[in-house]
Amino acid sequence: MSDHAPPLHADYAPAAPPAALPRPALLLSCVVPAYNEEANLASFVRALAQAAGQLTPQFEIIVVNDGSRDGTHEAALALTREGLPVRYLALSRNFGKEAALSAGIDHARGNAVLLIDADFQHPLAMLPEMHKLWQLGYDMVYGVIADRSAEGGAKRLGTGLFYRLLNSGNRVKVPPHAGDFRWMDRRVVEALKSLPEHHRFMKGLYAWVGFKTAALPFVPQDRAGGQSSFNLRRLGSLALLGLTSFTTIPLRVWSFIGTAVALAALCYGAWITVETLLFGNPLEGWPTLAAGIMLFSGVQLMSIGVLGEYIGRIYDEVKRRPSYLLARDEDHSPLRGESRE
Ligand code: UDP
Ligand code: MG
Numbered sequence: 001m002s003d004h005a006p007p008l009h010a011d012y013a014p015a016a017p018p019a020a021l022p023r024p025a026l027l028l029s030c031v032v033p034a035y036n037e038e039a040n041l042a043s044f045v046r047a048l049a050q051a052a053g054q055l056t057p058q059f060e061i062i063v064v065n066d067g068s069r070d071g072t073h074e075a076a077l078a079l080t081r082e083g084l085p086v087r088y089l090a091l092s093r094n095f096g097k098e099a100a101l102s103a104g105i106d107h108a109r110g111n112a113v114l115l116i117d118a119d120f121q122h123p124l125a126m127l128p129e130m131h132k133l134w135q136l137g138y139d140m141v142y143g144v145i146a147d148r149s150a151e152g153g154a155k156r157l158g159t160g161l162f163y164r165l166l167n168s169g170n171r172v173k174v175p176p177h178a179g180d181f182r183w184m185d186r187r188v189v190e191a192l193k194s195l196p197e198h199h200r201f202m203k204g205l206y207a208w209v210g211f212k213t214a215a216l217p218f219v220p221q222d223r224a225g226g227q228s229s230f231n232l233r234r235l236g237s238l239a240l241l242g243l244t245s246f247t248t249i250p251l252r253v254w255s256f257i258g259t260a261v262a263l264a265a266l267c268y269g270a271w272i273t274v275e276t277l278l279f280g281n282p283l284e285g286w287p288t289l290a291a292g293i294m295l296f297s298g299v300q301l302m303s304i305g306v307l308g309e310y311i312g313r314i315y316d317e318v319k320r321r322p323s324y325l326l327a328r329d330e331d332h333s334p335l336r337g338e339s340r341e
Contacts, residue, residue, distance in 0.1 A: 023111075023135050027335055028052055028059040030114045031104030033097050037118040038071035039225030044118050045079050045086065051124040052114075055131050060333035062087045062104045063118075067094030080332045090328035097229075098200045099324040101180060106193060109335040111186045120224040122181040126216060130183040139211035142182035144175065146217035155235070162239045166204075170247055174207040175215060187211065197245070198323050199316060201238070204246040244313050251310060254303040261296065 030048055034041055045061055052059040063076045063086055076088045089103055101115055112134055116122045122143060130141045148156050163176040180202060184192075191209040230238070243250060 023137075026056040026058065026112060026131065026134075027110040028056055028112050028114060029104075029108035029110035029335065030059065030061045030116060031064065031101060031108060032061060032116060032118045033064045033066055033100035033104065034068060034072050034076070034118040035066040035094060035097070035100070035229050036068045036070045036072060037226060038068070038075050040119050040223075041072055041075040042079060044120055044224070045084060047120075047124055048116065049084050051127050055127060058110075058334060060085050060087055060108075060110065060335045062089060062107055062333075064100040064104045065090040066097065066100040067091050077330070080330050083332075085332060085334050086330075087333040088328065088330040089326055092325040092327040095324045097180070098202050101202055102200055103324045103326065105189055107329075108189060109333070113184045113186075113189050115180050115182050115184070117181065119226065119228075121220040121222070122179075123218055123221060126218060127183075129216060133214050133216075134183055134185060137212065138214040139185040140182060140188050140206065140213040142175070142178050142206070142213065142215055143218045144215045145177040145179060145220055147219045148177065150220075155232075158235070158239070162242070165249060166242055166246060168247075168249060172204070172208050172246070174203055174242075174246070178203065178206075178215065181218070182206065185211070197317060198319075198321060199241060199245060199313065200323055201242045201245045204242055208246075240309070244309055250306045254306060257299065257303075261299070 030052055032041075032045065032048070037044075041063070045063065048061055049059075052061070061084065063079070065072050065076055065088070067090075073090060076086070076090075080086050080088050087107065089107060091100060091103060095103075104115070105113060112131075114127070114130070116124075126143065133141045148159070151159075159177070163174065167173050167176075188206075188209060188211050191211070192205055195205055195209075
């Protein structure tokens, strides 16, 4: 763990910081999503309590157990008995990290909310810097992964392509390589809570709400214990969620392809007519016809699939089911008196 937070990154930070605001005394809510984190949870929450305690005596740690199948539940209950300012929320099953974060955000009562992973990958040493920027008037301070060289080539390539697609032609730019590690003012939290969608692609929502933001580059540390829950399949479905909830590129691409194909077909048709008129009709071109039919029926099926993806998304949204369900809520937080829920 580095001793001090890295300096503000010039590429991401706005040129001039906003005018200093008289921020109220810090009441900090730390949201920690945990899925199968029995190896890390206890030591992480203790370390987080120590780091947060250096910023303010008034803080709560909201542990959201996202339907873990290991000893995370027992570890979290033990923490509440230890006298730590923990609020323990257990979801009724695994709803995914985005939903776990939403649950934490919905129940946070501080005037600032910190989102941080339970696996020590997000450096606690950056908290004082985030706090300072919040006091300076930034409403959201987020960590940007400065170095992805530790990740495999395929993952890096995929991530690069994803952000390129996500941000092409979109008014709301999602900062590349910014994760969920972030410090948010109450105003941002209220804005996020007011967004009604059920499938929540958080990285897009943070960007969508706007406000004054600053980025801090960081190098993620190695996972302390356990395993990452995001394999290629889960990352792929998260990418699909991001693209379909924040862009219509997959839909538009087919209009362009369709127009191009129609134009080509028109030219080809004209050419056949001319050829037949000039040179007679020698009945050629069956292989071209067969290949063409196969190619374009494939293209059509693919485009129907893309439509299906969006229709499925619409269907999911109109059902209006909640993003998560709580099975348990143990409140040992000193911010209990704050009525922000
Ligand atoms: N997590 C969660 N629900 C899930 C998957 C992950 O709450 O379904 C939590 C996990 O416990 C951790 C954070 O989200 O605190 C990041 O997950 P992970 O470390 O597996 O992802 P990575 O860091 O590899 O992107
Ligand atoms: Mg991790």
